């Protein structure tokens with residue numbers, strides 16, 4: 001028997017009130033694309049559903065003083081059509097292009113994608129690579145949490161009972177990129193994803209780099225070993241074998257219905273190379289010296 | 302049983318006050334109240350048969366919480382055909398191209414195509430395929446559907462340019 005109650009939260013004040021009142025029984029519902037599937041499949045029951053889709057303060061994206069701030073209830077479709085994000089945070093914009101299908105993107109939200117904490121959440125790797133922070137709200141207080149500290153396991157986050165994601169913010173980085181491998185070109189849950197954000201200094205070496213992957217561990221992960229390996233290297237002469245060696249330490253893929261762990265392990269460095277190459281502003285042939293001359297890789301050149 | 306809640310919304314231009322369970326989907330709310338033109342396929346967000354317009358934007362009604370639509374406006378294919386010019390043109394093109402066989406996917410297909418074209422969708426077969434990638438058809442093999450949408454897109458482009 002399904003047993004739910006519903007409360008609409010018209011504004012931030014009322015949502016904080018409701019979340020405090022019902023604590024671990026409360027379940028915010030934004031777009032509903034995860035929640036409704038779980039209710040239908042019997043994975044969820046006996047919850048106080050809190051409607052947050054009408055809260056104006058949680059909507060929209062803004063750019064101020066080099067920072068991009070995105071409200072938690074902002075739709076994926078708004079990310080996908082944003083010229084600002086295409087230019088200033090291409091990793092996130094690219095992830096929105098290949099997220100589900102255009103109709104799901106019209107209702108699915110940024111906050112819902114992160115809070116559901118699927119290992120395959122497509123917005124997680126780009127936002128990790130962009131070093132995003134979450135603004136979390138609770139009655140009587142708010143805190144900023146690095147996204148890197150947010151994901152604890154499958155569907156498990158650092159959100160406390162009564163806490164809400166209000167927004168996600170990060171510094172713009174035009175040198176960022178994302179790649180998704182799915183079973184189809186559209187409407188596919190990820191087999192593996194990779195995101196990269198880099199800073200280069202004048203001599204062409206990498207002075208700062210953040211890498212993240214999805215669907216290769218119980219949670220979206222930062223790839224710290226691979227980052228360490230790349231620091232100080234010339235962006236246009238990366239040894240792909242050594243990168244793959246480093247990446248092994250960052251991921252722990254499993255077999256599931258979409259792909260085997262072996263396949264994921266084989267594809268992870270390929271996706272990561274593409275993301276890094278794109279972020280560095282070149283094609284994979286140029287950036288990865290090991291791939292030999294450019295014309296070998298290009299058909300009909 | 303969880304008790305039923307009251308919900309007020311506009312459906313196809315008409316203000317309605319209805320009753321629903323706290324966890325009902327918008328799809329179930331609509332079908333429970335006789336809007337059978339909204340089709341129930343997978344109820345997982347995968348097939349697109351249940352696509353409707355919510356505040357003018359195409360959504361899959363099976364993955365929308367009905368109560369979240371309190372105070373909002375919904376349009377189903379019946380509230381669009383004959384009222385909205387673009388929808389009528391798409392319907393005509395679907396018929397002319399034989400893009401309808403059993404018809405189960407058609408309401409969702411037409412609403413998804415309309416959403417694409419209203420957002421400056423081009424007459425580009427690849428783009429159209431991507432726009433419709435969340436709408437499944439078990440009968441036509443898609444080609445005729447793509448042809449129908451392409452034709453309307455091309456007409457719209459020539460009207461703007463010519």
Ligand SMILES: Cc1cc2nc3c(=O)[nH]c(=O)nc-3n(C[C@H](O)[C@H](O)[C@H](O)COP(=O)(O)OP(=O)(O)OC[C@H]3O[C@@H](n4cnc5c(N)ncnc54)[C@H](O)[C@@H]3O)c2cc1C
Pocket residue numbers: 027028029030031032033034035036037072073098099100101104107108109110111112113114115116120121122123163164165166187188189190345346347364
């Ligand atoms: C057909 C289909 C295809 C999909 N394809 C993809 C895909 O390609 N890539 C992908 O990453 N995902 C995909 N998803 C999953 C889903 O669409 C996304 O995770 C989506 O972003 C969830 O957002 P929502 O607003 O619909 O979440 P909801 O279902 O409303 O909520 C999801 C969870 O987040 C919580 N929550 C929501 N907002 C907040 C908030 N502000 N603060 C705290 N908690 C909150 C809810 O309580 C709930 O636990 C797909 C889903 C479907 C049905």
Ligand code: FES
Pocket residue numbers: 340341342343344345346347348349350351352361362363364
């Ligand atoms: S019934 Fe809603 S997408 Fe299939």
Ligand code: FES
Pocket residue numbers: 400401402403404405406407437438439440441
């Ligand atoms: S016409 Fe039968 S499912 Fe499309």
